[in-house]
Amino acid sequence: MIRHELSKAFRSPVLYGLVLFFLTLNMALIVSNDYKKESLSFVSHVVEQYGPKATDDSLLKMEEDGLELIHDYTDRRFSTLEEALQHEDSFIPSMQQDDFERLKQLVLYFETGRQADSFYKELNLQDARSGAIDQYGLSGGAEDVLINQYEKAEERKKELVENAEHLSFFFHGATYEMHSFLFKEIGRALLFEAMVLTVLLTAHVTTYEFERRTSLTLFVTKKGRTMMRDKWVASTVASGIISAFVFAFTLGIYFIFYDYSGLLSSSFSNFFMSEMKMPYISWWNVTFTEYLGLFVLAALALQIVFNWITYALALHLRNGHLTYIAFAVLFGAYLCFSSLLPANTGLIFAGQFSPFIMILNPHAWFTMNNPMTIFSYYEVVTLAAWGLGFILIGAFSYKHFTRQSLL
């Protein structure tokens, strides 16, 4: 029977049209950063030639190579790149375009790599903490929670320096902003698209008989109202499949378009990737690939939670269109509600543990970069709590549905 319910989801041509429309948008989004592509690939050569980490040895080699490049164009002999760059007028005007580009890139990664150690030594999370407290107007219990969390963050910072995670080469964040591009712009677009598909499909499958006005015939059969159980499973499976397809296709195109070779096993919490003052730091020592995997898993789990929320709504409303509107209203109402929570108790943080908030900041998942969600298990707790909650609500709604008047 689940098979029949699945076919109700997958037999809608509009669903495929919508998927196609979203994929087109995503492709346009991916190509929109085309102009960065050429200079991006330099870091792959860096990894190839100097190894995956900016250790003292590789930095030394980079400096030598940079100087060699410079010495081709000038008679003066410099002992360090820093010295050479102070006299850049003596060689830059005569340099060939591609050599100049190479030098520029080499210097960029060399300089960043050299600063890494001292940057993390000086990096003061207290500043970030007091900035957040000011920005969100926190006090009392909320302030204590944040102080506590930033102490844990401090420990994690020390640990990552010991592991030399911060030395892994990656696209230069301040220049290219590839993390924001992939996880915020594309990631957020993907999450919202998958959410739209999930909500549409779930409400469609759940209210199918009511929409066709066959409910009175079907729900009196022997199978009858237990069909709603099959619908639950079927819509969950269908949401998972469609979301996974949209993710896989878009990310596939993305990684074909942008060259990440050599960087896939870079540590996520590296210094090169940082876009603003605070570098990205994940709570665990993960590589880029592992982070991406975690991200996709969390994104899919998030869709399942949306699926269960929609299922519960649809069981009560028994009308597809009202379910869509109700979902939108619930989304907005939750965001309003969470912004009204008092900023002087830990409650304000409890309000953040919600899929509706989680979907807004995908680039900060598993990291300590968003002060309002700076909890190492934020994603897991959110998904588990809301998932469990809506399993219960779904089960009760089903129980209620089996014995209510459908006329």
Added chain:
Amino acid sequence: MIFWHEMKKLWNPKVLIGILLISLFFYEFFLSFYFEYFPNGRPTADMHKINVEMIEDYGHTLDESEFEGVQLWFEETNKEAQAYLEQDPTARELGITSYQSLHEKLADAEFGSAEYKKMDQLYSRIMFEEEVDAFWEIQGYETMMRHYEDSSTISHPVDGIEDNFHSILPYYVYENFQNLILKTGTLITIVVSLVIGLVHLPDQRKNMLPIQYVTRKGRRLFKSKLIASLVTTLVVTTIYLGAFFLLYSQNGTSPFFDSSLRSFELGLGVMFWYDFTFGEYILATVTIIYGVAILSALLSFVISRLVSNYLALVGIQICVTTSMALIFSTFLLVRLFSTDFSLWVYWAWIGVLGVIGICALLWRNRIEWTVDVF
């Protein structure tokens, strides 16, 4: 009359409550910021005061001799700042007598030295703790005067645009309106689609068509539904735009309505094909919104007749509204008629969108007279 019955069905209370809530959330998340924080921070607030004063004293343009008058204001403000620094012991100790010397010395001082720290403290005390008006106003004047002086260098390769760029219309006013009207236009498109999408589908789901189309009114019902939809669209759009302008009037930008868009503060950033005043520009965007609202209504009207379930209806509408929002934000509401694109591009798009709407309607109308409803 059938028309009123159709109106009653369109104004379905459940849907209206949903739409009202969605609009409130939309306002809260996307619009309220631009009402609450206008002008946003300092020195923009100080610039706003200066700009309004200039319009009061000199009218909507600022010619060279009037600019000299503004320079006198600036000197007066400078004197105020000097008076403040004279009575300040730290400033006297550091030998700082004016805003300009504070800036220069701060730039010259070695970073981290004791002198630098002292000056930095003085600076942040004046600007951020005590928020001395004169100093912020100087910043505002400086930005504005720089723009005025640069306006003589505005040169552009496009033929046919010649102006001395002396009009007074600040960039932040234009930008604020642009952000607001984009979001308002998008909200209206969403709301119209939601309401009009329900014009045919619920009837069809209840198998009403075979009954409705054999009555005396018969297939002319299609026309009644169309008129009801268009009236609803116009009413909804007018209500939303009315509410919007009521809120917008609180921003206090009305002194600029008669200023030309070719102003010295706007000319450097964005150039327009037409020599509109700000007020005329607002009217142009309002016209666009009415047009697009009717287009959305026509498309939803036809889609609603074509589809057989809500998934299809909402699925198609999401494609339509997303495309519309993208068109809005690239050129049809944001930077409308600017020289980012050739002038014909704007008219071609307006034409194409109009043709799409009318063709969709005429096509379905023709089919509707003979279509098999069983």
